[in-house]
Amino acid sequence: MVVDKKFACLCEDVTLEELRHAIREGFHDIEEVKRITGIGTGPCQGKQCLQSFRLLLAEETGKPLDEIGLTTPRPPVRPVAFGLWLSNNDGGSE
């Protein structure tokens, strides 16, 4: 019988079980759990899962939700093709 999986992160296939496992091993910081499970490190960079992740962290660690921040924000906001960054020698402006 296949066990139902509760996916928090669909980009990286991270389930609530895996998050709980990491937190119970002693990693309570959002940045630590992110790195140990991979949650939020896929193409959507946490847009889908960050809130579920924060709620679970609050539940497991007992910290109030407003003490649980967000992970470090980085550009680009969505994936950008390498080819888009190429410029002609004379730039171009408008």
Place this chain on the structure above:
Amino acid sequence: MKASCSLAIVGSGVTGLSTAYSLCKRGLKDIVILEKGHLSSGASTRNGGGVRAQFTTQENIILAKWSIRRFRRMASELGVNFWFRQGGYLFLAESDEELSTLRKAVSIQNENKLDSRIIDQSEIKSLVPEIEVEGLVGGSFRKGDAVLFPFPLLFGYASFLRNQGVSIETQCEAKKIKKVSAGYDIETTRGSIHASKLLNAAGGWSSEVSQMLGCPIPTRPVRHQIMASTPLKPFLDPMVVTIRDGFYMSQAVRGELIGGITEPLPHPSDTSMNGSLFCRLISKRITGLFPRLSSVCMMRQWAGFYDMSPDANPILDILPGTDNAYIACGFSGHGFMISPAVGEFMACLIMDDKPCFPAGPYRLDRFQKEVVSKEALVIG
């Protein structure tokens, strides 16, 4: 937090963790690791996972060779999989002068019993079929060089250490260090602790911590940016490096391409911000070498510090004028890859054992003399 301990380590990056690991195995477990951010929040969780022995100084080659052999066994020891993959490092030359630099490097490496070799255009193409060889005059290659995934190793160390009774205090920044008769009193943001011995393994902040001890060291943090692409099916086995611009890129086990490139000065000091020039430089290089990657996307870019020493070789020493303060820093962008050897070396030093590598080349006082042996292959 404990009131006192035998050894306080400032910094929970791979250097501090590896040293604590080696010490635990030698029976010293009364250790407290002080970390100002989250676990290993410095360069250790920000690097590209490269592990190479292709350096140009004996100092680096010795530590790297030993560490690569060690990495092969470490997964079983720690019970973690950090996806250590020996796909090789391929250094690329785009001019005769650059090829001559690589020849010199390979010659030093071969003298140190490393099996790197110079290769030509056709062999480059067979190693990396997708690469555009036009413009490349040759390269150097060593199959035994590798890439790994840093996070499981760091968390594996942390779990092991905690099980052994070592305290890892995160969100605990050392603010003041006072030398007292039987060691050091350290004031942190979460209270004070007394330590009989102290190790400065603070990476990008090692010079700051050294100032607290009243002993300035000539290292300085330099920001480097790095990026990851969206995942791709495996097509790139080695790490590729172009020495002209310090560009490096490899493919991680989940398929992302991870890479960096050297940026012109000045380097801003804020690792929480990013600049767009990096994106332009690296995209030009990536699409030039791999035209098919032009529509592949950059997923994220971030940044971290290289703790640069004047000769790009590490500083592994007892602090002058003391017999209980130690320093392990100045890794200049290659600290992760030599961390197993550094951990062993520092453990020997701290336990007053005979050092397992010749200690002279890593001493702090070498900078009082003229710098002779400078590492030339610093990339990123």
Place this chain on the structure above:
Amino acid sequence: MPAVRTCMTDAEPGMVVESERGFPSTRYDLLAALDHIFRHQLDYQRRFYWPAFMMPLYVAIVRRLAATSELPDKQVSFGPVRNVHCDVLIIGPCGSGSAAFEFLKNAGLNVVLADGARSSSRGSSRAIGYYEGGEVVVLTDRGLGLVTPRAILLATGIAESGLAIPNADLPGVLLPSALRVLASRGVVPGSRAVVVRNSDLLDSVTEDLETLQIRLVKNFPDPGNTRRIIGRHRVEAVDAAEVLGSTTRYGCDIVILLGARVPSVELAHQAGCKLVHMDGVWCLKVDEDFRTSVPSVFGCGSVTGLWDPKAQTASGEGAARSILKTLGGT
């Protein structure tokens, strides 16, 4: 496609959809055995490293299984990066941004609206990152633009996040915004829907279900009642425990679910703006003049924690006035 966000390519007529995973095919996928072998979780950081001599083989296999995209067939060329000059850059899809755009344009300022929407007069553009030196990079129809405006207005809106209920990864599970996209294109995903969200039924969901003639089987305002989604190849039913000790099964072929509406603060956070925690989510903090903690960066609309549409529009106009005052008009 539960998430509008994770899809990265716009669909166009004539495209062929291929599956990249599934061995030998998605319909008969032997890799599904992994689900049975690793029943609770596949903790890849604790497995496949012993014995050590097998590591290269494990790595080779996992590399092939883990990754998704093929290397693209051909080299594509794009328009060059250009420098874009303007007085004000308004970023984001929130309607408050459009309100501000009109106001500032009428006041004679050179304003760029990067809202991601397509307009015949100005094409489409969206901001992709905030970089050092107050530089914002936008993606337009003609390629990337580097913008260093005199003022930035963040109207980045909100994003819908999912719920981690069992089997919410099945085809047929949609966020309200995904349903909206399908409704606007007339694509019917199914005929019977169960809605699971943590407050009352959204007007837009009711509207879209009606447009697509999908029957609403059941609405669960409290997701705590829903036990699991059931289905093999796609959604077939939802099990709920509404009465203690018993489970009711609701047959359906679509599930609309919503965990929370989260302000899209990524750009604001990249710029270093302070955030404030309200209603369980982090919002962009602005003062009564719609200023953020970063000089020359303003905020309005739902990203600042305003949920009412009228208040959002008013904030757009208010922010525009504040920007005009700051820039001193033309």
